Amino acid sequence: MANPTATDVSVITxxxxxxxxxxxxxxxxxxxxxVRHLASMGTCICGEIVNVLPLAQATVSQHLKVLKTSGFVQGEVDGPRxxxxxxxxxxxxxxxLVASLPA
Amino acid sequence: MANPTATDVSVITxxxxxxxxxxxxxxxxxxxxxVRHLASMGTCICGEIVNVLPLAQATVSQHLKVLKTSGFVQGEVDGPRxxxxxxxxxxxxxxxLVASLPA
DNA sequence: ACATCATATCGTACATCTACGATAAACGAT
DNA sequence: ATCGTTTATCGTAGATGTACGATATGATGT
Structure with a gap:
């Protein structure tokens, strides 16, 4: 192990x-x-987000995937969109979780 | 530009x-x-953090640097520590900032 | 001066992230 | 059936992140 003196069940919870x-x-x-844009619109299609960001469609799709995987957004197929x-x-x-950080 | 239709001053604030x-x-x-450990201790020396985490000293120092650069922690030299x-x-x-995210 | 301790930094290997164009897949319209 | 539209995925290049051992730095104690 890198650090033999560390508690095995560490402080990382x-x-x-x-x-x-x-x-x-x-x-x-x-x-x-x-996330902000989606929240302000309530709901919107992918292309709308692409139109608003200075990023390629593939990149936006990738970001949406990250947000979907982490649970921040949900995607519902609606015909071709x-x-x-x-x-x-x-x-x-x-x-x-953030609010519970001791300040 | 990747996406010529995007607003130049985009929605990214x-x-x-x-x-x-x-x-x-x-x-x-x-x-x-x-951050949590530091908050619970009030203050503590680098070595104490190293002892508690399952990571090498160099790695912990690197993480502390990230936290220092972003402003989450402050380091004060105290003799050799x-x-x-x-x-x-x-x-x-x-x-x-997190609380102001519309949920 | 020298050895020791605590910490930061260097160099490095490997993994992950971010961006893109190209392409595939799924649907609606003609 | 074919075409255009919309979105996801693939492949890839370059940047950044994460881990480590080794080494430098700076202070204390002998």
């Missing part, structure tokens, strides 16, 4: 892992903007 | 950038644990 995963999802400005919306539960969970 | 920078700093479980503590202003700022 499940909550730390969870917070880190959610923080990582919002660690890119484009993804923060997507995909309709995205924020998952408020994940936002609230993130807010709870 | 300064706040989005700021939130992303702070979120990135907490996007690793070890760094979340360091360095004394670290949380910067509550940055934690509060992060909490404010």
């Amino acid at each position: 499940e909550r730390d892992e969870e917070l880190a995963v959610l923080a990582r999802a919002l660690s890119h400005p484009a993804r923060v903007a997507i 995909t309709c995205y919306c924020v998952n408020p539960e994940t936002v609230k969970r993130f807010q709870t | 300064e706040r989005d950038e700021e939130l992303a920078v702070l979120a990135r700093a907490l996007s690793h479980p070890a760094r979340v644990a360091i 360095t004394c670290y503590c949380v910067n509550p202003e940055t934690v509060k700022r992060f909490q404010t």
Whole structure:
């Protein structure tokens, strides 16, 4: 092991892992903007987001995937389009975890 | 440009950038644990943190540098050691930005 | 001066992230 | 059936992140 004196069950908790995963999802400005935009629109299709961001369609799709995997947004197929919306539960969970950081 | 139809001054705001920078700093479980541990101790020396984490000294020092650069912690040289503590202003700022996300 | 301790930094290997163009897949319209 | 539209995925290049051992730096104690 790198550090034999460290406590095996370290101070890194499940909550730390969870917070880190959610923080990582919002660690890119484009993804923060997507979440905000989605929240302000209630719901909107992928192409609308592409039109608003200075990024290629493939890149936006990739960011949306990150947000979907982490639970921040949900996508629903609607004919040829995909309709995205924020998952408020994940936002609230993130807010709870961040708020519980001792300041 | 990747996407000529995108608004040049895009929806990505300064706040989005700021939130992303702070979120990135907490996007690793070890760094979340360091902030929590530091907050619970009030203040403690680098070696104490190394002893508690399952990571090499160099790695911990690197994580501390990330936290210092982003403003989450402050380090004060105290003789041969360095004394670290949380910067509550940055934690509060992060909490404010996260709390202002529409859920 | 010298050895020791605590910490930061260097160099490096490997993994992950971010961006893109190209292409595939799924649907609606003609 | 074929075409255009919309979105996801593939492949890839370059940047950044994460881990480590080794080494430099700076202070204390002998």
